[in-house]
Amino acid sequence: MHFGPHLLLAALEGLVTSAVLALTALGLSLVFGVMRVVNVAHGEFFMLGAVLAWAISTAISGHPALGFLAALVLAPLIVGLIALVAERLVLRRLNYDPEATIVATIGMLYIIQQLALTFYGPEARPVEPPFSYRILLPWFGYSGYKLSIIAASALLLIATWLVLTRTKIGLVMRATQYDSETAQAFGIPVTRVYAGVFALGAMLVAVAAVLIVPISQAHYLMGQDPLLLSFIVVIIGGLGSLRGTVLAAVLIGLSDGIISVFFSPTLAKIIATLLVAMVLVFRPQGLFGTASR
């Protein structure tokens, strides 16, 4: 293959990564923006989504699309429920103190990971894609399913944006984000908003996991990379900014795809992590964000 098609392939792969990354990072960014909680267990919700997708799709016989659709609906709901319980039992009792919640979510990370290892096992298991149509380009064939991931992610992002900006729920969330005390004084049930946002963040990342699992595989350690990448995206994009998050996800996804096609993936990770740490040190509001309040 020549350089041009090779680059196109890398860019397409990068766009798929970006699409999934945008969803995972959006969940992390919402939780941080509204609740000021850094959820270190975010990657484990991703893993849970993928593992549940495997469990649900193998439990349902018949056409693979049936099992996949069931997983797409059920897995996020279950993950959201788990997140809700965790929020009620732990985060709320800590009064959402930023440092204490980090330690607590690290604890959740270990618990979820270990339970997945115990009950799901150390194997990586595939989920069959709902359809296997290949789009034939002049140079290579490309999976139609991968392109549909990009479309599904774009739809979800637009839907989230509409909810945030055009509905009463979104207004309540933004009010809580802006000033939780004043919001409370105006009769907004702030703790219920927090619980909802935490569950919503977990559900978004679970959807991303269900979408990606037919092309990667479900494994109990798969939450680590998305967590780090989501952190990177959220930091570059500016914490709590939806537009910045999406822009940064595309940027990081594309460069990750292209760099790891041409260079060693470890080197790519080293450079990316170092750059992001430097952004955080020298430009803490992010590349696209405005100065923090």
Added chain:
Amino acid sequence: MKDASPAKPYALHLGVIALLFGLSFVLPEYHHGLLARIMVLAVFAMGYNLLFGYVGLLSLGHAMFFSAGLYGAGLAVIHLGWSVPAAFAAGLACGALLALVIGLLALRTSGVAFMIVTMMFAQVFYLLILYFAAWTGGDQGLVVPQPMRVLVLGSTSFDLTNATVRYMSALALFSIVLLISLAIVRSGYGRVLVAIRENEERTKMLGFDTFSSKLAAVVISGSICAASGAAYALLFGYVGSSFASVQYSILPLLWVLLGGAATTLGPLIGTLFMYYVIDIASGYTSAYLLIVGIALILLVLFFPRGILGSIRQRWLGWLP
């Protein structure tokens, strides 16, 4: 508080050291070896505690300082054939230098950003170890050859693979670091650190240079952790990348939280307690990470002061 009985804390700490010395002669072989390891790791926890407990800076990247000492000492022996004291000094120097650079960068941030930045630098350090696998052995790690692990002092030589020598070396390092941290905490500088934890703006207003105080604390903390790592490489003979992973940044946090942050003996108690809990539990189940996770959550929820912190609050106000 400080002037009420300056002798009491020193008596207590010397008593703990004497107890550990005495235990060397009565403990069965298995626990003897375990305790030597715990003392080295407690030094790691003490280094962490200096920054987390006294300055209030929660770092999620201290594994890099530990492994800087581990690799600094280990690689100096394996590739350069350095003697034990020189290798230990090399490990210490690596940790101190790394801490200086990281401190200069990371201290520009605070709070949550500080945690994430330190975690990311530690991740870069971890990935660098994997990337230079030709030198570091990658995720397999390296074994420090036994004949190299001999400490020559004057005309006598000590074999660090011998159980008693190993225990006594670990105890010596532990005692030195314990007394150093006690001295730091009781000094004027230690009080400035606590003042920064309680209210940095006010401390600055009172005329203290808080940035250089914090930077010094990062360097001291990093050096202590590197000393622990260097000792680990030389005493136990294994240098591996798992010591640089995120998990080894979380463990000292857990040990310090459990024993009691901002208490000089808390790190030892936390490390001892957690190590034995995991050791006993691993007899029944391989799911020891589950215990780590549950312990972290229960500690922040119900027991944020830790064991010694609660004792100090209730009964012994003079505890340093």
